Amino acid sequence: MDRSQLIKTFNELYESLALLKEDEDFLRRVQAENQWFSRPNVEMSIESVLPWLEADCLEKFTSKYGFQKQVKRVGLVLAGNIPLVGFHDLMCTLLSGNTAVVKLSGKDEVLMGEILKILTGLNPDVSSRLERVDRLENIDAFIGTGSDNTNRYFDHYFGKYPYIFRQNRTSIAVLDEHTTREDLLKLGSDLFSYFGLGCRNVSTLLVSREFDLLSLFDALRPYEYLKDHNKFYQNYSYRKAVYLTSSMKFLDGEFFILRESDSIYSNIAEVLYMEYEGHDHVDQFLKLNNEKIQTVVANPNSRWGVSGFGSAQYPSIDDFADGVDTMAFLSTL
Secondary structure, three states: OOHHHHHHHHHHHHHHHHHHOOOHHHHHHHHHHOOOOOHHHHHHHHHHHHHHHOHHHHHHHHOOOOOOOOOOEEEEEOOOOOOOOOHHHHHHHHHOOOEEEEEOOOOOHHHHHHHHHHHHHHOHHHHHHEEEOOOOOOOOEEEEEOOHHHHHHHHHHHOOOOEEEEOOOEEEEEEOOOOOHHHHHHHHHHHHHHHHOOOOOEEEEEEEOOOOOOHHHHHOHHHHHHHHOHHHHHHHHHHHHHHHHOOOOOEEOOOOEEEEOOOOOOOOOEEEEEEEOOHHHHHHHHHHOHHHEEEEEOOOOOOOOOEOOOOOOOOOOOOOHHHOOHHHHHHOO
């Protein structure tokens, strides 16, 4: 199967996905499987990948890489923390000319399973390059996404193959006295989309001494609807009770906790912050935690603005997870 056929297939997937996010019955089935996969989050995940499926985008993206003459079987263990989180790996594997041997997450079988079915329906030839399995066997390479603990399992079973092991990552935002209310409103999406469960969700705020921390609460008020999500609000209530009984200092956003910490990993319904003293302090923090940071949200004109406010969940097609060029890996097996 040549690359032009694969590009055509993924381009045709655009319309199918656009229709899928309007399918009420299907969206109910997705959420019934995983309560974290709310309709807005599923819609957002689909909207985030649609630009990748434009023909011009696919042509430009794939033109930089060679096409596999000898087809390799690439085992994919897909995560299920947010909807469609494994789609990029699947797309890259097929576009590179390899066979995708896919083990879906039990938390994302309905949505990702439907994607696999649509792809083979659009192009029956894809079925010879796409296998859904419960156990990875007879593979030539491996891509796995999981926790740091899961990676020890990956290394034990798949370390003998060429591999990409992805670990826990999170994202950071840098705020100062020039950060506007509109910026903070957009930041709400970076914080709370997917209930904060993704690696591109901001978990920690680096704030200058001049930044008005209390302005954050008013700007984030539109996200109060998260109170209505039972699992999210249970996490907020539990965390608040723990901190009250332990006399730990925190600020109460009434649906989220804001707490000072030098950590970068937060709990669900919690946002961490750390004051910085000048640009060098921020540089040092980001350098120290570089291997744990997926993206940095800041003013695009600043020295740190990898993602603008509100754009963390909309990476470009070549903004690879963990900074590892998946297509380069797949094209040189």
